[in-house]
Amino acid sequence: MLIEQRALVVSTGLCVALLCAGVLYLSLGSMALPVSAVLPALFGRGEMISVFTVQELRLPRLVAACLTGAAFALAGVLMQTLARNRLATPGIIGIDNGATAFAVASVVGMGVSLTPPAMALAGAATAAALTFGLVAGGGTQGYRFIVAGIGVGAVFGAVTQLMLARVAIDTANAAYPWTVGSLNARPGDAVGLLAVGLGAGVIAACVVARPLSLMRFKDATAYGLGVNVKARRFQVLMLSVVLTALAVAVAGPVGMVGLIGPEIARSLSSSRQVPLLASTLAGALVMVLADLAGRTLLAPIEIPVGIVTAVIGGPWLLWILMRPQRSHA
Amino acid sequence: MPLRVARQRTQMTLLLTALVAVSLVSLLIGAGETGPLRALAVLAGSQDSDASFVVWQLRAPRTLIGIVVGMALGVAGALLQAVSRNPLAEPGLLGVSAGAAFAVALTLVMGASAATLRISVAQLGALVGCLCVLSVTRVRGVGSDPVRLVLAGAAFSGLLSSLTSLMLLYDQRAADEIRFWVIGSLSGRRLDDLAAMLPSMLVAAVAVVLMARPLAALALGERAASGLGHHPGLIRWCVVACVALLVGGATAMAGPIAFVGLVVPFAARAMAGPDIRRTLWFCLPIGPLMVLAADMIARVAVAPSELPIGVLTALCGAPVLVSVVRARRLPSL
Numbered sequence: 001m002l003i004e005q006r007a008l009v010v011s012t013g014l015c016v017a018l019l020c021a022g023v024l025y026l027s028l029g030s031m032a033l034p035v036s037a038v039l040p041a042l043f044g045r046g047e048m049i050s051v052f053t054v055q056e057l058r059l060p061r062l063v064a065a066c067l068t069g070a071a072f073a074l075a076g077v078l079m080q081t082l083a084r085n086r087l088a089t090p091g092i093i094g095i096d097n098g099a100t101a102f103a104v105a106s107v108v109g110m111g112v113s114l115t116p117p118a119m120a121l122a123g124a125a126t127a128a129a130l131t132f133g134l135v136a137g138g139g140t141q142g143y144r145f146i147v148a149g150i151g152v153g154a155v156f157g158a159v160t161q162l163m164l165a166r167v168a169i170d171t172a173n174a175a176y177p178w179t180v181g182s183l184n185a186r187p188g189d190a191v192g193l194l195a196v197g198l199g200a201g202v203i204a205a206c207v208v209a210r211p212l213s214l215m216r217f218k219d220a221t222a223y224g225l226g227v228n229v230k231a232r233r234f235q236v237l238m239l240s241v242v243l244t245a246l247a248v249a250v251a252g253p254v255g256m257v258g259l260i261g262p263e264i265a266r267s268l269s270s271s272r273q274v275p276l277l278a279s280t281l282a283g284a285l286v287m288v289l290a291d292l293a294g295r296t297l298l299a300p301i302e303i304p305v306g307i308v309t310a311v312i313g314g315p316w317l318l319w320i321l322m323r324p325q326r327s328h329a
Numbered sequence: 330m331p332l333r334v335a336r337q338r339t340q341m342t343l344l345l346t347a348l349v350a351v352s353l354v355s356l357l358i359g360a361g362e363t364g365p366l367r368a369l370a371v372l373a374g375s376q377d378s379d380a381s382f383v384v385w386q387l388r389a390p391r392t393l394i395g396i397v398v399g400m401a402l403g404v405a406g407a408l409l410q411a412v413s414r415n416p417l418a419e420p421g422l423l424g425v426s427a428g429a430a431f432a433v434a435l436t437l438v439m440g441a442s443a444a445t446l447r448i449s450v451a452q453l454g455a456l457v458g459c460l461c462v463l464s465v466t467r468v469r470g471v472g473s474d475p476v477r478l479v480l481a482g483a484a485f486s487g488l489l490s491s492l493t494s495l496m497l498l499y500d501q502r503a504a505d506e507i508r509f510w511v512i513g514s515l516s517g518r519r520l521d522d523l524a525a526m527l528p529s530m531l532v533a534a535v536a537v538v539l540m541a542r543p544l545a546a547l548a549l550g551e552r553a554a555s556g557l558g559h560h561p562g563l564i565r566w567c568v569v570a571c572v573a574l575l576v577g578g579a580t581a582m583a584g585p586i587a588f589v590g591l592v593v594p595f596a597a598r599a600m601a602g603p604d605i606r607r608t609l610w611f612c613l614p615i616g617p618l619m620v621l622a623a624d625m626i627a628r629v630a631v632a633p634s635e636l637p638i639g640v641l642t643a644l645c646g647a648p649v650l651v652s653v654v655r656a657r658r659l660p661s662l
Contacts, residue, residue: 087480134651144654147417147479151651154587158643165640166631180494301498307491314488321481 007278010268014281018066021288025065026058028296064186064250065291065305066284067194069257071247073283074201074276076258077265078240081212081274082233083145086263087320090124090244091255093149097156098127099248100178104160107175108167116178117190117249124245127152128237181252181306183291190249197246204239205276208232213274254306256313260286263316337607340600344614348396351621355392356384359628390520395624396617397523398515398579399589401530403616404537404609405575406590407597411544411605412568413463415478416595416653420455420576421587423482427489428458429580434493438500448526452577459569459576461485479650515583515624516635526578533574540567541606548605586639588646589619595649619645 027038033050040046041054076089090096102123103116131149160179164172177185205212211227215236222229244258261283262275268282269275287305290312294303356372357365363383371381402420409418409425420426432454462482543559551561579586597611623641630636 092480092483134655147654148651150479150483151647151654154643154647154650158640158647161637161640165636298499303495303498307495307498310487310491311495314484314491317484318481318488321477321484 004270004273006270007273007275010265010275010278011281014265014268014278014285018281018285018288021285021292022062022066025062025288025292026054028292029053029058030295030299060191061183061186061291062288064183064191064194065287067191067198068183068247068251068254069261069284069287070280071194071198071201071243071283072254072257072287073261073265074198074205074280075240075243075247076255076283077262077274077276077279078205078212078236078243079258080262081216082236082240084216085146086266087259087317088146088149089255089258089262090128090240091253091258092153092317093127093131093146094151094153094156095124095127095131095149095241095244096248096253096255097153097160098130099124099245100253101156101160101163102126103249103252104163104175104178107178108163108171115189116187117193117246120249121242121245123156124241124248127156128241132237177304178252180304181254181309182304183251184302184304186250190246194246194250197242201239201243202277202280204235208236208239209274209276212236212276213272216274252304252306254287254309256306256309256317257283257287257290260309260313260316263320333602337601341611341614344611344618348614348618348621351618351625352392352396355395355621355625356388358625359383359388390518390523391515391624392621393520394518394523394582395515395621397526397530398583398586399593399617399620400613401533401575401579401616402586402589402620403593403597403612405572405579407594407605407608407612408537408544408568408575409459409572409590410594411548411608412565413478417479417591417650419588419591420459420572421585421590422479422486422650423458423462424486424489425455425458425462425572425576426580426585426587427486427493428461429455429577430585431489431493432457433581434496438496448529448578448581451581452529452574455577455580456570456573458485458489459573463565463569515620515627515638518582522582526582529574529578533571533578536567536571537609540564540571541609544568544605548603584637584639586620586642588642588650589616591653592642592646592649593619595653 023035023038026042027033027035031049031053033041033053037046037050038054041050042059044051044055072091076091079088079090079093080086082088099120100123102119106116106119131145131152134152135145135148164175164179167175211222211232214222214225214227215229215232217225219229244255247254262279264282264286265275265278269278286309290308291305294305294308297303357368359368363380367375367377367380368384368388371377371384375381405420405425406418409420409423410416429451432450435454436450462478462485543554543564546554546557546559547561547564549557554561554564576590593612593616594608596615597608601607601611619642620638623638623645626641627636627638
């Protein structure tokens, strides 16, 4: 795989920014620590209270934020490339909602015994299958595919509401983080699963990077250049669905990150390659910053990270739509 | 032509009959202990005080409000679709309802709770939502593609609903007051609410009657409409104001209910053909039919608790959206 100098520079820059944001994340909060105290506390030195705050409270949440942001953004850039449309992210075409609906079904106990992560996976797969199945004639291109996804997402959203309306208020409250997207209640096993999945996903994405950059052309051209388009498309779709589902299982539907991360990466990188790595890093960065803002802006009230990203992502999406049309993705 | 008119007359009769039947059933059934037979006895003039309270104080207002809300949403959908020339333009999908809900939440957070205030505020919010959406359509490239408009609407309403939940997060009292309203329901509304809404609905109705001819002319294109002596810009403004009145009023009554404005004109066009005037007439019975049917299912499906009505309309509306989008050629307006 050919690594461009620019991609290297961009990735390094994003890494540095992510590190800075991480340190900031560890130091700010209801108990602000000076940055000089954060680093020692990270390695177990310094006052007990700051060590506890950093290691036990903020670090796990930071890790979860990085992982979910990275997974959402990677899934987003894969799906965008696949659909040749920069608006076709899993969050917009209803995969998030599907995963959420199934996970909520598991939380409120609709007679299923699978854990929420497994249910999220099943839901994401169902929603993806539905969306792709419904537009089977039209392929994955154009806006119809996306609107079909919005329809599928609306059905799953309604089903989620339906389930929440049926159960007792306590159970509904337990399922609430799933419906807006929050890093507050992150199940430990799901984070572990996500870490493994994201690692595998990044490797897999690197493997498909070259065919993927050819799949931006028309199908016939990609065939001619030696890409088995059908098989690759299926693999990439699966990868995107699995990443989304694992991330939803940790943080709920924070799908806007899947739009914002790749957008940032694309504006930084050259257009010769699909900016997989840069998107992943940018997604993690956005998620960390959004959660930091959610924790600190209205303190002591915590804004769920899903709301923060929606407030940023909505206008962003409108702006993309209203901009004069350029070639997509 | 006469054959077609005759067929439409039959269809209209059938629809009206169905509406009367559904309204009756809506009075007869419910989640509580008052069964259809007792309710029927009340309608026949029995002196059963419990049952008559349930029928006349709970179910009758609910049915009436359902009828008005259904008419308002259906007509608003048809108007918005005609003026934006977009078969997918639906007040709920485009964020008009979200604008109304946002405005109501904002006033609640600021400490108000009077019923009449809520209606005018919701209408103002709907107006702002309408203007935002239509200004997006004016931007080159978006208006020409119906499907992109839906995406813009989804982004807009997503933004507004997250801002709404942000405010509710900040203010527990408002959150309690609005929690059930925000997902849309016809339960617990009183006739006073309906009376407060009625004047603006009547204004909108008169305006729609006056605008029907110019709108039909506008369907021929802006130039043709100008040539026939109408003012396209003026018509558009009037339509936006009407849609805001209708959707704002309906949203203030029943909360944001999506997809009614999509499904109802869709069905009405299938029966009435391309003429907007006939379509509007057909929307009048079809809208209440859909809302009342959804409301009845919402009442009995999970008795004794209730479903939000918006869930049911989304469940039956989203497939219609998908099927419209799937059609090889989008129906043009």
